[in-house]
Structures are given as C-alpha cells and as structure tokens.
Amino acid sequence: MQLIQIFLFTLLCVCEGEDVDFMKPTMNVYTEILKLQAVVEGLTEQLNAVKSELTEQKSLVHNLKQQIVESPKVAFTASMTSTVNSHRGPFSSETNLIFDKVLTNIGDAYSGTTGIFTAPVNGVYYFRYSGNAFTSHDMGLSIFKGSSRFVSSYEYNSGEQNDNASNGAVMQLEAGEQVHMRLWIRSWVFVDYRYNYSTFTGFLLYTI
Template identity: 30%
Template sequence: MKTLGSVVVVVLFWPGLLQVAADPVGVHDEKEASTPQSCHPNHTAVLRAMCTLVDYDEGLAQQLEAMKQQVETMGTKLKALEEKEEATRADVKKQQERSDESKVAFSASLVEAGDTHTGPFPKATTLVFKHVITNIGNAYNPATGVFTAPVKGVYHFEVHLFADSHGGRPTAAHLYKNSDPIVYTYGAVYAYHAASSNGVSLLMNVGDRVYLKLRANAWVRDNHDHHTTFSGHMLFSM
C-alpha cells in the first residue's frame, strides 16, 4: 500500500510542476515590463525634427536678410545711375544751349533798294545797314546798325565800303567797340570809284556793341549790287 500511494502523489503533482516550470509567473511579468510599447512617442526624433526646422528657419532668415541687402544695394546703385543720367541730361542741355548761343552771324548791306549815296556829313555819323542778308541769332539790329554780343566770346567783323571819287572825296569809316574806335578803313581816288575794307577779331563780353561810323566829310554808295557791307560772326565762346 505504501508504494502505491507514492506513485499517486507523483502523478498528481507532476503536471503542476511542469506548468510552473513552463510558465513561471514572475518571469512572464518581468518580460512584459521590460518590453517597450510601440504606442510611446520617440522623443529624440521629435527633437531632431524641431532642431532641423529651427535651423531651416534661421537659414531662411539669413537668406532673406541677404536678399534685402542686395535689394537695398541695387536700389542705391539705381538711384546713383538715375542721378548720373539726370546730370548727363542737364549737361547735354547746357551744351546745347551754349551751342545755340554760339550760332551768331550776320551780314548786311547799306540800302535795301535803289542807288544811294550816304553822306557827306559835317561830323561822324553811324551807318545803318538796312538790307539784312543774314542774321543768325538776331544780334544785329537793322534799325540802329548796331551789333550786340549775346554771349562772351571772340567775334570777327569785316567792313567793305564803296563810293564815287568825285575829286578825291574819300570813303572812310571807323569800326567802334562800345565808345572806342578800333579799326579804320579809308579809300580815295581822283577818278571813277573808290573802295576800302578792313577786318578785326574782338574779344567781347555780353552786351558789348560794335558799329560803324562814317568819317566826317566822307561818303559811301550802295545799290542793288550791295557794294557796301558790314558783317560779323562768332568764332568761339569764352
């Protein structure tokens, strides 16, 4: 009877031991506790992504700042170019005005029509050349016979006189600058006709005047052939 009881006990308790050995409760719980769950976020990856975004934003900010500086630099250069262009236009306009002012030339003969002697007079008399051939710049006044310098510069003048001689009566005149006689032209013969001429270049300021005065007791003649003339033109401005 003792031997049989021992066997029964072994049979009854062996399966339990096998179950305990195969699935120990403590070991299973420890594995479950140590295994990471998939539902927890990966904090390191999130931080890395945030750092990447921050670096990207900083890079964009730097690029935007660089672009802003480039735009400001381009604006400064554009303004400088506009100012330079404006200065160039003003200079061109000024040169054009100077060029227009330097276009000065005139030529006139004594009478417009007929065959006329002027003089002799008891004193020196201003000659008025009424027949205008050329008057660029309108500096010569055919009503007074006076040329007035519109700009400062060097001007060249010429005078040509013609007359009948009649016993040696001369044809003669002084060219005046303002109130000063500058050059003199004189011609006289005792038969047929007399002629004389002269020319001069003068430095003139704005408003200076040039004109001719017939000498006392002299005379001149002019007709449709325009023998007696007064001419001038600007050589260059100063």
C-alpha cells in the same frame, strides 16, 4: 587664380609621394607659373589703364559735343537799302552808319534799325566791312567797339572812277557789349539798289 593654386597643391602632393622626373633638364614648374602669373598681372594692369583712358576720352568727346550743341549760333551780314543808286554822306560830323538791309541775322544779335551789334555771350567775334564809293569825295570808315574806334580804312579821292576799301578785326566781347560802324566826317559811301557793294559782317568764333 584658384585653378593655379589647385594645380600647385596637387603637384606638390604628387612630388612628395614619389620621385618623379618630369623632364630633363630639370625645370622648376612653380617658378615658371609665378612668372606667368606676373605677366598676366602686368597685362591686366595695362588693360585697366587703357580702359580708364578710354573712359576719359569718351567723357571728353561728350563734353565737346555738348559745347557744340549748347554754343549759340551768331552770324550776320547787312547792306544798305536804296531804291536807286545813291550814297550816304557826306555829313558835317562823324555819323553812325546803319546797314539796314539785313541779309543774314542768325541769332538776331544785329539790329538793322540801329546798325548796332550786341554780343549775346562772352566770346571772341570776327567783324568785317567793305565800302565802295565814287571819287567825288573821300571815303572813311571805322568799326567801333562801344565808344572806342577799333579799326578803320580810308580811301582818298584818287580820281579813279570807283574807290573800294575794307578791313576786319577779331574782338573779345563780353555779353552786352556793342559794335557798330561810323562814316567819317565829310566822306561818303555808295549805296546801290541791287549788288550790295558796301556791307557789314560779323560772327561768333567761340565762347569764353
């Protein structure tokens, strides 16, 4: 900017001292310089806007990385323990189903002793179960959120050799809320000692 001002001052002094025909057709140098100055100022403004946007994007990326690092890792899968092929049930009343063979328990939110998952943080979680049973009895299974039945599956004694059922659900939980499975009255579920046909699974999708 100072160089432009010095140039303009020198040019005006020269022009006042003598008549100089710099070029034809006549060009107003001062006007052209003002145009260039306006262009430079416009580009500078755009550059500053881009820098500001880049700073905001960097801040956003940093915050997302922090959320990923700080977000708890929660996931489990459990089956049922047995030394031989057997079954759980039938019972005369609806019974909490304990998946005591814990296969995965990242974050230790699931208890293989009680069969209860306790949400460690406010968030959205996904749960799924699978059940296998012989056809001698019906098989009814439900996921409970606290004391409320959330989703269920029911397999009637169809006469086939094996019955299978599964279901899943997305739940919004507050820290401390619990989720567990129940076996319906007068039904049963197969427990194998090797293949883990009947399972209970859950994991945190994201915190809220």
